[in-house]
Amino acid sequence: MLRVMNERAVFGEIFRLGPVSRPELAQATGLSKPTISVALANLGRAGLVREVGLRAGPAGRSALLYEARPEAGWVLAVDIGRAFVRLVLANLAGTVVSRIDDPSGSRNPADLLDQVTGLADRLTAEVGIGRADVTLAVFGTPGIHDKETGALHLAPNLPGWDLPGAVDRFSAVSPSPFLVENDVDLAAVGEATYGLGRGVAHFAYVSIGTGTGMGIVIDGKLYRGSRGCAGEISYLPIGEGDPLQDDPAAARRGMFETVASADGIVAAAQRLGWAGATSAKEVFDAARAGEPVARRAVEVEVNHLAHALAAVTAVLDLELIVLGGGVGVQGADLLIGPVQDRLRHLVALQPPRIEVSTLGADAVRIGAVAVGVTAARDLVLDRTVAASG
C-alpha cells in the first residue's frame, strides 16, 4: 500500500525524466536505492519498465538505465470533427504511432460508430495489436457531454446523439474504458501539454471557426464547469444590438458565435457592401490586399473578438490565450495585433498574451492523447497492482 505509492512515484519520474538510472531515481523521489531497486523489479516484472542501456559516466561503475516500456499501454484518440474523423494511436509515452484522417460520412450514431470502429481496426492492426489491446479510448466531440444521462447536448451536427445513453455506444469501438470530452476542451489540453501552454498555470484555447468555443485549463487541469458548459463563449452577450430583438435562431446559437464565427464575418462584409462575399478566408485575403470593405469587416471582427477576450480577461485573468480554429488561424496575422491593442483599451488590467495555435488540425487529437496517456498510466498501474495483490 505504501509500496504502491512508491511504485507510482517511480513510474511517474521515469516518464518525466526519460531513460534514467537508479541513483537518479533515488535522488528524484527521495527514496533509498534499495527501495528503487525493488520498485523497478516489480515494474519490470509487470512489463511496464525495461532496461535500456548504460550511462557513460566520467568515472566509476556504469549505471543501468531504465525507461518506461511505451508498448505497455495504448491510447486511441478520436476527433469527431465537422468534415473529418481523425484518429491516432499513441503509446504510453505519448508517441503517436499511427494516424488516419477519414472524411465524415453519415453522422448518425450507428454509421459513425461503424466508421470509427473500422478505422480503429486499421490503426491498431498497423502496430500489430487489436482493438481489445487499447488501454483507453478518448473521444473528442462537439457539444456537451452530460455525464448523468449520457447524452450529447448542443451538437446540432451530430443528429441522434442527444438521446440519453448515446455516448455509451462508444463502448462498441473498444472494450476498454473510454472518455468523452468536448473537442475544444481537448484542444486546450493539447496546447497546454504539447503546445504553447506548456508551463502556463492558467490558460485558455479560444477557437473561432464555423463555431466558437473556449477550453479552459486552470492549475494545469481542464475546467469543465458545473455542467460541462464552461467556456461556451458562443453565448457571450457580445454582438450587434439586443439579442431579444434578433431572431430566435441567432439567440439559440449564441450572440457571440452569430457575429464572430466564419458566417458572422461573411455577414459583416455583406452588410458593409460586399454582397458577393462567400467565405471568411476570402474576406481575409481581400483585407490583406487592401480592399476597404474587407478591412472594415475585419475591424468588426477584431472588435467583437476583443470584447469577448476582455470579458474572459476580466473574469479569469489569464496569462496566455491561444487562438485556434479555422478563422483564428487563417486570420491570425490580421487579428492578433489589433485585438491586443483593442484589449488594452478595454481593460485596465494587464491583458494576456495572445498567440496562434501551433498544433493546427491535430490539436484535438493531441489533447485527447494527453488526456488519455495520463489516465492510461494510472490504468496500467492499477492493473499491475490488482494482478500482484
Add this chain to the structure above:
Amino acid sequence: MLRVMNERAVFGEIFRLGPVSRPELAQATGLSKPTISVALANLGRAGLVREVGLRAGPAGRSALLYEARPEAGWVLAVDIGRAFVRLVLANLAGTVVSRIDDPSGSRNPADLLDQVTGLADRLTAEVGIGRADVTLAVFGTPGIHDKETGALHLAPNLPGWDLPGAVDRFSAVSPSPFLVENDVDLAAVGEATYGLGRGVAHFAYVSIGTGTGMGIVIDGKLYRGSRGCAGEISYLPIGEGDPLQDDPAAARRGMFETVASADGIVAAAQRLGWAGATSAKEVFDAARAGEPVARRAVEVEVNHLAHALAAVTAVLDLELIVLGGGVGVQGADLLIGPVQDRLRHLVALQPPRIEVSTLGADAVRIGAVAVGVTAARDLVLDRTVAASG
C-alpha cells in the same frame, strides 16, 4: 513521517465530525484503533485535542469523546473596508470569540496600522491572550495584492498602499504569519464555507456596491487568476456605448462598474429625468413605490447585471451566484427575479441560481476566518511536529 500524515488525518476528522470517539475515528480514517490511540495521545500531549465526555451508547462500554481544543490556535481576521475597519478573533474551531467595528480613520499605512494594532490589542485582551498569541492574521483589503512586490494595486481608497513592500507592514500588527487577500475574494470564501455556497463545487460571489467585484471559488478553492485579478468584473465590456469614446476616467474605473455600481444607478435615474436622485437606496425605494423613472432606472441596472452574469455564465458555467454588496443586498428583491428572467433569454445554457448573501457586512471577516482557520490548523500541527521531531 507516515505518523505525521496519520495525525493530520485524525486532526482533520476531529474538526469535521466534532466530538468523536476512537472507534468512530478509526472508521472514518480507515486506521486501526491502536493507531488512533497513539495519534490521539500525541495530539493531546501537544495540546491540540482534549477529552470532552462520554458517548451514551445503547449498550456496552461508553466511549471517550475527543474534540479539538479550540484554544490551540487563534485567527485574527481584519476587514479593511471603506467606512469601517472590522476585526474578529476566532479560535481554531472557527468560532468567533470577539469582534470590533471601528470607523475608518486616516487611511495612510502608518495611521491605519496603528488603528488596527490597537484594535487587535483590545480584541486579544478580551480573551486573555496577547497579539503575539495569534496563530495567523488574515487581512481583507480592496484591490489586488501583488505578491511579488508587496504592493496593493487598484485600491484608490488606500493611498500609499500601492508602493512596493507596503503590505509587509502588516507584520507590525502581530508577529505571526499573515495573509492578504482581496476583500471580495474573502467574502466568496466566506459564503462558500459558512453561507449559501456550502457544498457547491464551483461558485461565485458577486458584489455590487460603491464598486463591483467578484470572488470565484473553483473546486472549493479560491481562484485568483495569474496575477490575482480574476473576477475583476468592473472591467467587463458591458455598458453604454463604446468605452473608447467615453471619458478616460470611466475607462480606468471599468465599464461595468461605471454603469452598474451605486453611482451608475443614480446616474441612470438622473439621465432618465430624475435630476434630484442622490443614492441607489433612494432609487430602489422609489421603484418599490411605483415611480416610473425609478423603475426604468432599475430596469437599466437589471439589464447590465444580466449581461455581466451572462458573460460569467458563458465562461464559468456556475451552479450558484451569490449576490452581495450594498446595492446587491438592498436591491435584491427588485433585481434577482428580473435578472434571472433576462439571463434565460441571453444564454441558452442553464443559468446559475442567484441568491442574496446571508452574511451581510460580516462576509469578508467570515471569509477571512475560513481562510485563516484552514491555514492555522496546518500551522499548529507543523509546530507540533517541529517540537516533537
Add this chain to the structure above:
DNA sequence: GAAATTCGTATTGGACCTTTACGAACCCGT
C-alpha cells in the same frame, strides 16, 4: 446480578523502508 456488548490497550507479527557496508564494475593515469 449475570449476560451481552462495546470500548481501550497490550502484545505480537509483519510489511516496508533506511542505513550501513561491501563486492562489482568502470575510468584514468602511470
Add this chain to the structure above:
DNA sequence: ACGGGTTCGTAAAGGTCCAATACGAATTTC
C-alpha cells in the same frame, strides 16, 4: 597492463510503524 579512485548495485541489519488479535474494563439490559 595494472592499481587507485569512483560509482553502482545489493545484501544484511536495524528500526519504525501499522494491523490483527486478544483480553481486561466499563456499561447496559434483562
